Amino acid sequence: MRIRPNAVVMTIYLLFLLIPIYWLVGMSLKTNTEITGAFTLWPQDLTFRNYRVILTDPSWYMGYVNSMIYVTMNVVITITVALPAAYAFSRYSFMGDKHLFFWLLTNRMAPPAVFALPFFQLYSAMNLIDTHIAVALAHCLFNVPLAVWILEGFMRGVPKEIDETAYIDGYSFPRFFIRIFMPLIASGIGVAAFFCFMFSWVELLLSRTLTTTDAKPIAAVMTRTVSASGMDWGVLAAAGVLTIVPGALVIYFVRNYIAKGFALGRV
Amino acid sequence: MEKTQNNKAWFLVLPVLVLVAFSAILPLMTVVNYAFNDTFGQNEFFWAGIDWFEEMVTSDRLHQALGRQVIFSLIILAIEVPLGIFIALNMPKKGFWASFCLVLMALPLLIPFNVVGTIWQIFGRVDIGLLGHTLAAMGVDYNYTNDPLDAWITVIVMDVWHWTSLVALLAYAGLQSIPQAYYQAARIDQATRWSVFRYIELPKMKGVLLIAVLLRFMDSFMIYTEPFVVTGGGPGNSTTFLSIDLAKMATGQFDLGPAAAFSIMYFLVILLISWVFYTVMTNLDREETR
Numbered sequence: 321m322r323i324r325p326n327a328v329v330m331t332i333y334l335l336f337l338l339i340p341i342y343w344l345v346g347m348s349l350k351t352n353t354e355i356t357g358a359f360t361l362w363p364q365d366l367t368f369r370n371y372r373v374i375l376t377d378p379s380w381y382m383g384y385v386n387s388m389i390y391v392t393m394n395v396v397i398t399i400t401v402a403l404p405a406a407y408a409f410s411r412y413s414f415m416g417d418k419h420l421f422f423w424l425l426t427n428r429m430a431p432p433a434v435f436a437l438p439f440f441q442l443y444s445a446m447n448l449i450d451t452h453i454a455v456a457l458a459h460c461l462f463n464v465p466l467a468v469w470i471l472e473g474f475m476r477g478v479p480k481e482i483d484e485t486a487y488i489d490g491y492s493f494p495r496f497f498i499r500i501f502m503p504l505i506a507s508g509i510g511v512a513a514f515f516c517f518m519f520s521w522v523e524l525l526l527s528r529t530l531t532t533t534d535a536k537p538i539a540a541v542m543t544r545t546v547s548a549s550g551m552d553w554g555v556l557a558a559a560g561v562l563t564i565v566p567g568a569l570v571i572y573f574v575r576n577y578i579a580k581g582f583a584l585g586r587v
Numbered sequence: 588m589e590k591t592q593n594n595k596a597w598f599l600v601l602p603v604l605v606l607v608a609f610s611a612i613l614p615l616m617t618v619v620n621y622a623f624n625d626t627f628g629q630n631e632f633f634w635a636g637i638d639w640f641e642e643m644v645t646s647d648r649l650h651q652a653l654g655r656q657v658i659f660s661l662i663i664l665a666i667e668v669p670l671g672i673f674i675a676l677n678m679p680k681k682g683f684w685a686s687f688c689l690v691l692m693a694l695p696l697l698i699p700f701n702v703v704g705t706i707w708q709i710f711g712r713v714d715i716g717l718l719g720h721t722l723a724a725m726g727v728d729y730n731y732t733n734d735p736l737d738a739w740i741t742v743i744v745m746d747v748w749h750w751t752s753l754v755a756l757l758a759y760a761g762l763q764s765i766p767q768a769y770y771q772a773a774r775i776d777q778a779t780r781w782s783v784f785r786y787i788e789l790p791k792m793k794g795v796l797l798i799a800v801l802l803r804f805m806d807s808f809m810i811y812t813e814p815f816v817v818t819g820g821g822p823g824n825s826t827t828f829l830s831i832d833l834a835k836m837a838t839g840q841f842d843l844g845p846a847a848a849f850s851i852m853y854f855l856v857i858l859l860i861s862w863v864f865y866t867v868m869t870n871l872d873r874e875e876t877r
Contacts, residue, residue, distance in 0.1 A: 326677035333674055334691050337748065340710045341694070343717045347709065355715050401602040408599035413590040420600065422865050427611050429861045431809035433830035434850040437837045438614030461610040464603055522699045524812050525834070539699045553715065560702045567697025575689040578696075579760035582753055583798045 341564070348557035355553045370558035383538030384562065386452065390527070390535065391520045393456035398463045398516045399509065406471035407497070411480065424465035428584075432525045435461065440529050450532045458526045463516040469584040470515060474508025511577040514570060521567065538563055615854075621847035639848035649849065651824065652832040659828060660807045663746050667803055668796070670747070671754025676784070678759055689759075692752040704816025707745040711817070731818065735825035742814045742826055749813065750803060757799045761792035794871050801864045805857070829853060 347355060348370050349363040358364070374380040408414070409421060439458050440449070448454040482504070486496040502509065528540040542559050574581070622639055643649055674692075679685045695703070711731050713719040722729040731741040765787065773783050811830035814820070820827035820835070827835070833853065837846035 326679070329674070329677040330679075330688060334688065337691065337695055337752070339717065340706050340748065343710050344706050347715075359715075359720055361717075397606070401606055404599035405603040408596035411590060412593040412596035414592070414594045414596040417596075418869075420604075422862070424603070424607065425865055426858055426861045427607060429805045429857050430611070431811075431830055431833075431853060431857065433809065433811055433833045433837075434618065434854055435611075435614050436834065437843070437846070438617035439610075441617055442614055457606075457610055460606055464607055468603060518697055522697070524699060524701045539701050542701065542705070553709065556705060557709065560705050563699050563702050564694075564697070568694060571690055571693050571697060575686055575693065578689070578693050579756040579795070582802065583757055583760070583795055 344557050344560050347553060348561045350554060352552065352554050367554075370554040371562075373555050374558055374562065380538075380541060380559070383536060383541035386531070386535050387521065387527075387537040387539070390452040390455040390459070390537070391517055393452060394459045394463060394520045395513050395516045397456060398460055398467045399513055402464055402467035402471055402512065403502075403509070404497075406468050406475055407501070409468065409472045410475035411483065424468055425584075428462050428465040428469075430461065432462075432523065436525055436529045439526060443530055449530060450534050450536075452535045454530045455527045455535060455537070456520075458530055459520045459523060461526075462523075463519055466519065466584065467512045467516055470512040470581055471505070471508055473580065473584070474505045474511070478504050507577070511574055511581050514574045514577075515581040517570070518567060521563075618847045618850050621843045622851050625844055639844040640852070643845055643848045643852065646845075648824075648832065652827055652829050655825075655827065656808060656829045659743070659810075660804055662743055663750075663807045664800060664803055666743070666747050667751045667754050668800060671751050671799065672758050672792070672796070674751065674755040675758035675762055676788070678755070680763075689756070692755060695749050696752055698749075700812035701816050703745065703749050704813045707741060707748075707813075708817045711741050733822055735822055738818045738822060738826050741817060745813060745817065746807065746810070750806070754796075754799045754803065757795040758792055761795040762788060765791050794868075797864075797867060797871065801860070805860065808857070808860075 346362055349366055349368070350360070351365055351367050351369065354360060354363070354365055409417065435458075443449050443454045443458075448457075478501070482500070483496070486500055491500070524537070524539045527537045531537065531540065538559065542556065542563075571578070623637070624634060625638075678688055698706070710716045711719045711729075713723050713730060719729060719731075728734075729737050731737045769787050770783070773787060778786075809830050810828055811834065814826050814828060815831055815834075818826045820831045833846060833849055836842050836849065
C-alpha cells in the first residue's frame with residue numbers, strides 16, 4: 321500500500337491539535353493523587369468525581385447557566401438589529417454608507433482591554449453591573465459589526481429582482497422581509513448566529529470585568545476557584561472540558577461556512 | 588450589484604447605530620475624559636492636558652511592551668501563514684475526510700480563550716503535563732515559569748495551535764473556489780507543481796489570505812487572556828504584551844490617566860491598520876466585480 325504524503329501531513333497536524341485536548345480530557349478523568357503522584361498516559365483509576373463536583377455545586381454549574389443566558393441574549397439582540405442594517409447595506413447606497421461600514425469594522429478590531437474600564441464605569445452608573453444584559457450589551461461591541469458583515473455577504477448573493485417582484489406583487493416591506501427574504505438567507509442567519517455565539521462564548525476579559533457573583537460566566541468561575549483552592553487540577557480540567565462541549569456540538573452544522581464567517585462574509 | 592440611492596435606508600441602520608454608539612462611543616468618551624484629567628477619586632477632576640500622553644510616549648515600559656508585541660505578532664504571522672497555506676494544500680478536497688478534517692481543525696477556535704491558556708498551562712508543566720514531562724525525560728531543561736525563552740516558546744506554540752486552523756480554513760475556502768478547468772489547462776501546459784501554486788492557487792487565494800493576515804495581525808496585537816493565564820505576563824515582564832500591560836495599569840494599579848492615554852494611542856494604531864485593511868479589501872472587491 322502506498323502512503324499518501326498529504327494524509328501524513330494532515331495526520332501529524334491533527335495529532336498536534338488533538339493531543340493537548342486529549343491531555344485535558346484524560347486529566348479530568350483522573351483522581352488528584354494520580355495527577356500529581358504518578359505520571360500516566362491514560363487514567364488508571366477512572367473517576368467521574370471531578371464532573372460530579374461541578375454538576376452538583378451551584379457555584380460551578382450556575383457559571384454555565386450564566387454564560388448560556390448572556391450568550392443567548394447577545395445572539396438575539398445582535399441578529400435583530402443586524403438584519404435590517406445588513407439589508408440596507410446590501411441594497412441601497414445612502415449618505416455616509418461607506419464611512420459607517422468602516423466604522424463598524426473598527427469596532428470589531430477594538431481591543432477589549434481598552435473598553436474594560438469604561439464599560440465598568442458606564443454600567444456601574446446605570447446599576448447594570450453583575451447582570452446578564454450588561455455582558456450581552458458589551459459583547460455587541462464586536463458581534464454586531466461581525467453579524468452585519470456576514471449577513472451583508474450572504475444578502476449580496478440574493479438577486480435584487482426578487483425584492484422588486486415582491487413589491488410589484490403588493491408585499492409591504494416587513495412582510496416581504498419576514499416571509500420571503502429571511503427564508504432565502506436562512507443559512508446566512510444561522511452562520512451569523514453561530515459566530516455571535518462563539519465570540520461571546522470565548523470572550524473573558526469583558527464578561528469577567530462586568531460581573532461579580534450573580535452573572536459570573538463559567539470561564540471566570542474557573543480562574544477564581546483555581547487561585548482560591550490551590551491545585552484542584554482534576555476539577556479545573558473537567559470544567560475546561562465542559563466549556564469545549566457546546567462549541568464542539570454545533571460546529572458540525574456550520575463546517576462548510578466557518579471560513580466565510582471568519583472572512584467577515586467575504587469568501 | 589447596482590444599488591439604489593435611498594437615504595431612507597438610514598432608518599434600517601438606525602438600531603445598529605444606536606446600539607454600537609452605546610457600547611462604543613460612550614465608553615470611548617470616558618477614556619478621552621480620563622486621558623486629559625487627573626483624579627483623586629470622588630469624581631473630582633483636574634485638567635492635566637497632554638501630560639499623560641507625554642508620560643506614555645516617553646515611557647520605557649510602554650516601549651518595551653510595544654516592542655515585545657510587534658515581535659510576537661511578526662513571529663506569529665511568519666509561522667501561521669505559511670503553515671496554514673501548507674495545511675490547506677494538503678487537505679482532502681471533498682467527501683467524508685474533508686468534513687472530518689474541517690470539524691477537527693475548527694475545534695481549537697471554539698475553545699474559550701482562558702481554557703486555551705489552561706490547556707497549555709497544564710500541558711507544559713514539568714510535573715503533570717505531557718509536553719513538559721516528555722521534554723524533561725528527554726533531558727531538555729524546559730520550564731516556562733522561570734525561563735523567559737521557554738515562556739515565549741510556549742506562548743507562540745500555543746498561538747500556533749490555537750489559530751493556524753483559521754488561516755488554513757480561509758486558504759482552503761480560497762482553493763475550493765478554483766474551477767477544475769484551471770488545473771486541466773495547467774496539466775496540458777505541463778506546468779510544475781510549483782508553478783501551479785505560484786500562478787494559479789496563490790493569486791486565487793489573494794483575497795482570503797489578505798483577510799487571514801490582517802485578522803491574525805489584529806487579534807495577536809490585542810492578545811490578552813491566553814498568555815495571561817499561562818505566564819501571567821512573566822517571568823518578570825518578558826511576556827507582558829500591550830493589552831496585559833494596559834489591564835495591569837488600569838485595573839491593577841488604577842492609574843487611570845496614563846492607562847486612558849495609552850488606550851487612545853493603542854486605539855489609533857488599530858484604527859490606522861483597520862483603514863489600510865478596509866481600503867485594500869474594498870479595492871479587491873471592486874477588481875473582482877469588474
